[in-house]
Amino acid sequence: MSTIQNAIDVILKQGMLPLYFNSDESKSIAVLKTLYNAGIRAVEYTSRGPEALSNFKKMIEVRNAEMPEMLLGIGTIKNLAQAETYYLAGADFFISPGFVPEVASFLIAKGVLYAPGCMTPTEIIAAENAGVKFIKLFPGNILGPDFMSGIRDIFPDLIFMPTGGVDTTRQSIETWFNAGVSAVGMGSKLISKEVMEFDAYETIEKETKRVLDLIETIRK
Numbered sequence: 001m002s003t004i005q006n007a008i009d010v011i012l013k014q015g016m017l018p019l020y021f022n023s024d025e026s027k028s029i030a031v032l033k034t035l036y037n038a039g040i041r042a043v044e045y046t047s048r049g050p051e052a053l054s055n056f057k058k059m060i061e062v063r064n065a066e067m068p069e070m071l072l073g074i075g076t077i078k079n080l081a082q083a084e085t086y087y088l089a090g091a092d093f094f095i096s097p098g099f100v101p102e103v104a105s106f107l108i109a110k111g112v113l114y115a116p117g118c119m120t121p122t123e124i125i126a127a128e129n130a131g132v133k134f135i136k137l138f139p140g141n142i143l144g145p146d147f148m149s150g151i152r153d154i155f156p157d158l159i160f161m162p163t164g165g166v167d168t169t170r171q172s173i174e175t176w177f178n179a180g181v182s183a184v185g186m187g188s189k190l191i192s193k194e195v196m197e198f199d200a201y202e203t204i205e206k207e208t209k210r211v212l213d214l215i216e217t218i219r220k
């Protein structure tokens with residue numbers, strides 16, 4: 001399990017957070033290994049199906065055995081029971097589509113990173129007052145970079161990461177970073193259902209490397 005600061009450092013160093021779910025355990029593990037080979041050291045697996053918990057536990061085992069420095073977080077956490085379950089399963093960080101105060105209290109007390117999804121200044125203020133440091137702007141494509149630049153000065157102490165509909169193009173990523181985000185969350189545009197369906201892992205690896213290089217160039 002990672003400390004809050006370590007999880008923030010690893011996510012910000014890579015400048016992006018890949019996220020995915022697959023009901024199939026072996027595909028879930030194959031994507032994890034592919035991302036690791038591409039240079040990724042923090043991944044969000046999303047809790048979006050009945051198989052999520054058993055897949056996640058197996059992924060933690062594989063991570064411990066083969067890629068110990070990889071942080072494995074859990075996303076789509078919507079209630080305290082889920083947070084407690086994945087805390088026991090060893091998740092390194094937690095992400096929600098919305099702000100869930102009891103999840104924030106539980107995880108902050110445990111010293112684990114919680115990044116709630118927020119869509120309005122009111123939600124961001126509530127999260128900040130609860131002790132949250134890292135905000136997932138969600139859905140990123142609905143809010144857009146202009147929302148980020150509009151609120152950036154109001155929240156100097158918070159870290160922002162848009163997620164949801166975030167494109168992998170240079171123009172999109174550059175616009176987000178220029179607006180003040182510290183990382184971008186990337187799901188289906190990076191790891192599509194089709195690519196997983198056909199086990200096209202080399203496509204994920206190539207795309208992930210391209211995006212990591214792009215972010216490095218943009219931030220120079």
Ligand SMILES: O=C[C@H](O)COP(=O)(O)O
Pocket residue numbers: 019075097138163164165166185186187188189
């Ligand atoms: O919470 C995460 C988002 O649902 C991921 O969205 P995306 O697949 O459009 O990147």
